[in-house]
Amino acid sequence: MQTETAILAPAAVLAGWSMIVFLWLLARRLPAFKAAGIALGDMPPGARGGDGEAQMPAKANWISHNYTHLMEQPTVFYPVVIMLALMGDNSALSVNLAWGYTGLRILHSFWQANVNTIPIRFALFGLASVCLIALAVRAVMLAL
Numbered sequence: 001m002q003t004e005t006a007i008l009a010p011a012a013v014l015a016g017w018s019m020i021v022f023l024w025l026l027a028r029r030l031p032a033f034k035a036a037g038i039a040l041g042d043m044p045p046g047a048r049g050g051d052g053e054a055q056m057p058a059k060a061n062w063i064s065h066n067y068t069h070l071m072e073q074p075t076v077f078y079p080v081v082i083m084l085a086l087m088g089d090n091s092a093l094s095v096n097l098a099w100g101y102t103g104l105r106i107l108h109s110f111w112q113a114n115v116n117t118i119p120i121r122f123a124l125f126g127l128a129s130v131c132l133i134a135l136a137v138r139a140v141m142l143a144l
Contacts, residue, residue, distance in 0.1 A: 006090045010098035011081040017106050018070045024113065025063045032060035059114075066112040070105070073132065077101055080135050087142045094138055097131045104128035 033040060036055040043051070053061045077098075084094055108124040111117075 003090050004088075005085060006095050007081055007085050007098055010095070010102040011078050014070075014074055014077065014102045014105060017102075017109070018067070018074070021063065021067050021070055021109055021113075025067045028063050028113075029056070029060050032056045058116075062116050063113045066109050069112070070109070073129070074105065076136070077132055080132070080139050083139045084135065084142070087139070089138060089142055094135060097135050097138075101128050101131035101135070104131065 033052060033056065036052065038052045038055060053064075081098055084090075084098075104124050104127050108121060108128065111121050111124060
């Protein structure tokens, strides 16, 4: 990998991971809908998958919740990493922070989808957030 684009690799991996979680969501939730007797084609107009959550096992919902989380805070991560790349910051610190964020978010996904105890999940989220805050501060400092 070229050093000019090294900071983009963690963002690419997290985007790829998000698509893996999407497929995991389908693999876990579609059978759960069927087992709960929920026919997606029979749901009323405007209904969402979450409308059937109460009828499904919690574990079938956890992966959906995680996918939603991957569509939330990482929407800040992606532009921050792109800004840093555009400003030429491929420093070891920034690249390591970006990999830290990505790795912690992947661990968070595994934990939330399979065990989902709050103290560990919160710790993983908190540590990832610290990485993102540091990246955002670096982007602001470079931009100004």
